[in-house]
Structures are given as C-alpha cells and as structure tokens.
Amino acid sequence: MKKVLIAIDYHPISEKVAEAGYELAKNLNAEVCLLHVLNDVGFYGTQYPTFMGYDGYSGMAPDLDLALEMRNIAEEFMGKAKAHLNDERVSTYIAEGDTAKTILNYAEEWGAEVLVMGTHSHSTFEKLLLGTVAGKILEKTKTPLYLIPIKK
Numbered sequence: 001m002k003k004v005l006i007a008i009d010y011h012p013i014s015e016k017v018a019e020a021g022y023e024l025a026k027n028l029n030a031e032v033c034l035l036h037v038l039n040d041v042g043f044y045g046t047q048y049p050t051f052m053g054y055d056g057y058s059g060m061a062p063d064l065d066l067a068l069e070m071r072n073i074a075e076e077f078m079g080k081a082k083a084h085l086n087d088e089r090v091s092t093y094i095a096e097g098d099t100a101k102t103i104l105n106y107a108e109e110w111g112a113e114v115l116v117m118g119t120h121s122h123s124t125f126e127k128l129l130l131g132t133v134a135g136k137i138l139e140k141t142k143t144p145l146y147l148i149p150i151k152k
Helices: 013-028 064-085 099-110 124-130 133-140
Strands: 003-007 031-038 091-096 114-119 145-149
Touching: 003 013, 003 099, 013 031, 013 064, 013 114, 013 145, 031 064, 031 099, 064 091, 091 099, 099 114, 099 133, 114 133, 133 145
Parallel strands: 003 031, 003 114, 031 091, 114 145
Antiparallel strands: none
C-alpha cells in the first residue's frame, strides 16, 4: 500500500486523525494526501426567485465572496494541518460537494489504497436521523477504510 488518503474537517478530532493516518503511512512508506471537503459551497449566498409565494430570498444579493472566503479558510486550515505533520512530501486537496460522495470520488481518482477517517461521537438519535459520513462511506467504498474512533 503506497497511497494513504486522510480525510479531515474543522473538528478538533482531526488532529488525532491526521496524526494516526500519517503514522500508518510512515509505517507503510506510503504517500500521504490530506483531504478536506467544503460541503456544497455553491448554496451559500444563492439568490432564488420567488417560489410557492415566498419571496424572502429576493432581497438577498448573492454573496460571491462567501465561497471564496470559505475556500481561503480551508486553504489556511490545510496549510496548518500539513505544517503540523512537518513533512513537505504530504500533499493536500480541497474539494467541494457532498462530503461522503466527494471523499469516495477523490479516493478513487487519486488511487488511494487506504482511506483514513475519524468517527465523531454523535448521539444515537443523530445517527439514526442523519447517518454519518463514515457510515455512508463504509457502505460504498472499494478502498480499505482505517477508522479512528474518537470518544468524548
């Protein structure tokens, strides 16, 4: 296994996930890529026409700077995450879209041989209602998944 993809987000558990994934990659002498997904950035600041008699959106001007600002924040976050691992060979990738689908697509595109993710400690109700990104990926992935359990 020569390619380890580590999916991280803005949650503090990402530090433990990045470190555990990086340690795995070092043990395998594998290439590392840190991945962060901006979930559906295109929907922020969108101006919609009146629909179903609702014109609440009509007074809102689209904030085209919002998507750029979110991208800038993500780039700063990924730069810090890479610096934290202190290895210039680590690459980073920022994608946009549905988190689970985007992770799966990029893992395949990049040729990841292991995908590393953390598991947030959501309540049972939240898991039943919303599912989890890790659960959705586990259902559909063809790539071996290395999950880092995080307990509160």
